[in-house]
Amino acid sequence: MHVLAAFCIAFFISLAPAVASDVEDFVKACNGATNLGEDVCRCTGENAQKDLSADGFDFLVATLAKDDATTSTLRGRLGMQDLMQASMYMTKGPARCAGAGAQAD
DSSP: OHHHHHHHHHHHHHHSOSSOOOHHHHHHHHHHHOOSOHHHHHHHHHHHHHHSOHHHHHHHHHHHTTOHHHHHHHHHHSOHHHHHHHHHHHHHHHHHHHHHHHHHO
8 A cells, every 4th residue: 555655646746847947947948049138038037937827937948948848747737828828928028028128228
């Protein structure tokens, strides 16, 4: 019985990403995947962390980082609305930050 319980616990732990992403993870992935620049990536990451669910944010970071294993796991956990919001975030999120930076100049 203990072996079965240990197996179940290990299985469910393996399904979840080990560490939640943060803005620094986003900036690193954004800089590697785009030519948006440090400031726009940071602003976009900060906004995304506020705008998206925790799993949605992790999905976005994993997508930018081309981490297929994590995106696959999270795709199975996210609801359709969260998945669409995270998938489409980079279409408008960086423009918000670029526009805010242009207005501040």
